[in-house]
Amino acid sequence: MREQQTLDEALNNNKADFESMERRDRAFTRLLISTLMRRLGQIDKAINACMKRRLPAKMADVRDIIRLGAVQLLYLDTPPHAAVSTSLDLARGPKLSGNKPVMNAVLRRLSREGKDMLAKMDESQDNLPNWLWKKWVETYGEETAKAISLSHLSEAPLDLTVKESPEEWAEKLGGVVTSGNSIRLPAGTGDPVFLEGYDEGHWWVQDFAASLPALLLGSVKDKKVGDICAAPGGKTAELVTAGAKVTAVDSSAKRLTRVHENLERLQLNAEVIQADATTWQPKEEFDAILLDAPCSATGTLRKHPELGRIKRSDDIKTLADLQRELLENCANMVKIGGTIVYATCSLEPEEGQYQIERFLKKNRTRFERVPVKPQELGNADWLEMLLTKEGDLRCLPCHRHDEGGMDGFYACRLRRIA
Template sequence: MDIPGLPARRAALNLIDAVLRRGETMEQAASSALARVRGDADRALAKAIASEALRWRVDLDALIDGATRQRLPDDAKPRAVLEIMLAQALRLETPPHAAIATGLPLLTGGPRRLAHGVFSTLMKQGASLPAVPTLPEPVQERWGERVSAIAAGLALPPPLDLALRDPDTTSEWAERLGGVSLAPGHVRLSRGTPVEALPGFQEGAWWVQDLAASLPARLLGQGAGRRVLDLCAAPGGKTLQLAAAGWDVTAVDISKRRMERVASNLARTRLSANTVVADALDWRPEVEFDAILLDAPCTATGTCRRHPDVLHRIGPRQIAEMADLQARLIARASEWLSAGGKLIYAVCSLETAEGEEQARQVELSADPILVDEVPEGLCVRDGWLQTDPGQLSAQGGLDGFFIARWTRS
């Protein structure tokens, strides 16, 4: 007999396994892991369980280890099942009996009895999680003194940010949508409402884009018909911003599928850009550009509040690979600027090797970012803009980004 909710828990277990054992992103693993889960609600539940288990994994494991006589191996299935059971009970407000009913069937024999005993013991003891998740040791070592502030921004899943096609309508849309604005052209909403059901979606009045992700394009200002190159453009939020600001946009990305999404959003918002599917390391433009925005491929550790899998699958190898690619892309982009043209380099990463260390190697004239160019409460350091999930935490936080700007003399 089928147990209601069991497929969602099995899918959550598979998502976690894909992240921890194969190093996949949850997005990459979703198609296979969720194949047997019916209904949008159960699919969303599976993702929520896996995300919370990964977000709080260090603290969940501490509870498990404190309730077992002999430490379970890190890759033991009973540990993973206990993680998802505890994540439900302690983070998703699932009644303990429901967590047991849908968790224990994932195990058999002795492991099932062990998991039942550990979970029941913890519930009887009134187990709880700290106010802020503890990050894995390698992450703490890399992020150093910033780690406490960043961790504080991970305690809750992020709200929904919208970027408006017309910044002059900010107050109107904030009121209509029941949200708040932290900058012109931005509205922040609480999570939960399907995006397609919100007012303004069909008419293309806005698109989904984290406030931090909107900052690189904001730093280029109004285009007035000048040429801008959006490199590594997909999924297209910055392309839409630049087009809405009056730039003559050429958007380049290596992924045909992702560029089809960009084209779809351009059509929905009634904005225009020249889209090119190409590898930026091989492609060569026919003209120079007044501005280039390089939102480079990166480890995406700055998205950890919405993608907690990055806390567990990113390490020195991935960081070094991305840093090498970023350096080559910066060198290519620098060749295509017209005299006086501006280059914006951005990564949604919290890694020094992808941010400050890259910026120090650029052989263009620095064009420092100024405090009054960014929303209040953000950090401009050494002329570079750095955001992290701990900033604006009272308003819901934001993704971690490193952004720098130069001018070609």
């Protein structure tokens, strides 16, 4: 968190240690850290209530050890003696071991009084950074902001996109068909690499909401399609499976390694190019472009709750500037009559509808917005709730919450007219 890394990045940077653990211990490690990130606001509030003075910044490691014990006591139903002893075992060396009495006292009190402390808190607001809560209230209203926040407090189900036969694969894997080729497995399914069909490339992991922007391109069979900012490759796979001739572009060589690996496992072919998409241009214009722009990813806190703690409000402006450059350059990559779908997994309007308003104002003679119809997303009646009055896609994490929700996504379809 202090190094502003995602959990996946942190685990990858400690890959040898992590992969040497038993499979069950790896799963518990993820659960431990993810639950701590989901509930960090309440956990810190409870810890502070147990101390006369807050721990200074230089004692951040002490606080982290207490946090790891607290999350087990308050949310994971770990027996108190185990949660306390394993936490204190982490306090090695003279700097930390001298603080064991404080750690022990706080954890013992939390084991006795912690649940009563939690009952007096507002879990929808206390677990979000204040700037993010205020922003969502301003954008969506307090009721919806509360629903969004609450949707982040449970582990998300596992969504897969299958190449074909979704009903058959849903039955094999113990899931249900969400819509189209997307199937959903229960939360707690575990590491997908151990599921049937992974090694054979029958499916890939992709949140249901993330599978929708590609549908806005319509039929892409035999069309030349640019997947801009393509890593890790889920949308590339979706487009290739639909019959498109895909060029996948990303600026990161490291992230493109994932694209190559996924395409190889899925036995799919696409042209993969490392380039800066704010300036790169194809040799021939594309029939269609899917721009899944880099963003704050605040729509993905269900799966990556740590993002709420490592992102800052200033990041949004920086990312919005990058998104604007990408969209302006993509405008010159597509044929007249061709389509651009702009998408972000952000809940912030600066990275969604405000970008489109600015772009259309500047390019009113070159591009037009093409509203999306509900039936383009699938056959289910409830899909209509995912569309704005302008006809853009706007998924919220609280949509279909009782069925597991979905990531927050925004997408707009544009057509080049001149």
